[in-house]
Amino acid sequence: MKIESTRRDHYLTMAMCGSGAIGLVGSSVHADVYHDSNTYHLTLSSGWEYLNVPNGGASFRLTGSRSSWSTVSHSEWSYGSANRSRLEYSYTIWTNMNFGVDGMDFALVNQNDAIDSGLGFINANLFERQGSSEFSIRRSYYDGELVSSNRNSNVQQSFFGILGQGDRAFFGFELETNSGDTVYGWADFSVSSDGLTLTLHGWAYDTTGGSILAGQTEASTPVPGIGGLGALALGAAGMRRKRKKLA
Numbered sequence: 001m002k003i004e005s006t007r008r009d010h011y012l013t014m015a016m017c018g019s020g021a022i023g024l025v026g027s028s029v030h031a032d033v034y035h036d037s038n039t040y041h042l043t044l045s046s047g048w049e050y051l052n053v054p055n056g057g058a059s060f061r062l063t064g065s066r067s068s069w070s071t072v073s074h075s076e077w078s079y080g081s082a083n084r085s086r087l088e089y090s091y092t093i094w095t096n097m098n099f100g101v102d103g104m105d106f107a108l109v110n111q112n113d114a115i116d117s118g119l120g121f122i123n124a125n126l127f128e129r130q131g132s133s134e135f136s137i138r139r140s141y142y143d144g145e146l147v148s149s150n151r152n153s154n155v156q157q158s159f160f161g162i163l164g165q166g167d168r169a170f171f172g173f174e175l176e177t178n179s180g181d182t183v184y185g186w187a188d189f190s191v192s193s194d195g196l197t198l199t200l201h202g203w204a205y206d207t208t209g210g211s212i213l214a215g216q217t218e219a220s221t222p223v224p225g226i227g228g229l230g231a232l233a234l235g236a237a238g239m240r241r242k243r244k245k246l247a
Helices: 228-246
Strands: 003-010 013-015 023-025 029-036 040-043 047-052 061-079 084-102 105-109 127-142 145-161 168-176 182-191 197-206
Touching: 040 047, 040 061, 061 197, 084 145, 168 197
Parallel strands: none
Antiparallel strands: 003 029, 013 023, 029 197, 040 197, 047 061, 061 084, 084 127, 105 168, 127 145, 168 182, 182 197
16 A cells, blocks of 8 residues: 655656757646555445545545435324224334545546546546335234234335445545645545445546646656757758769
């Protein structure tokens, strides 16, 4: 496990003296990538939970909540003659659980996708599950004697958010650093198969405010090319050498 910040500065100058001297200058390119490869877990027990993620100059935290409540209904009435009656009893348990991130807006991306201001960032729950479990009993009586009894149960679940149970994906994000700058980065999240644990498998961002690729952990420095004047000089030198051979 490591937390690393990398900086790549590249500047190339080459001078060749004598016949056909050429000056090649590559453009100066630099980028800073803060990468945290640690793994963070947030597991729900009950109520509201959160986990602050240590970072390099920015602040966010994983959040989650788990709640449940119940409703009870009871009814009893007579019908036909006073000899017949019915009793109904129902008990319903409602549950809600969700995970989110405080301090950043994000968008679902694929690995190696470019992340910059052009993405449609939102602030929403990464995962949310709502459910209900209903149990009911119906009993019929005749002259005070039980003549029938039925039990029924019904369990329903609905899923919201971006991830489902057992899912893992990259998210591009936009957040504001402690100094007030807006930066772009990626985070690798997953939700356990039971929906009770959110895991952050690693994250990174470009500290200069530039774009970054999903999954990128180091600054990339392209090899400088030959500038227009340098290319012309190189061509001219080649032509001179060719004329000397023909003379």
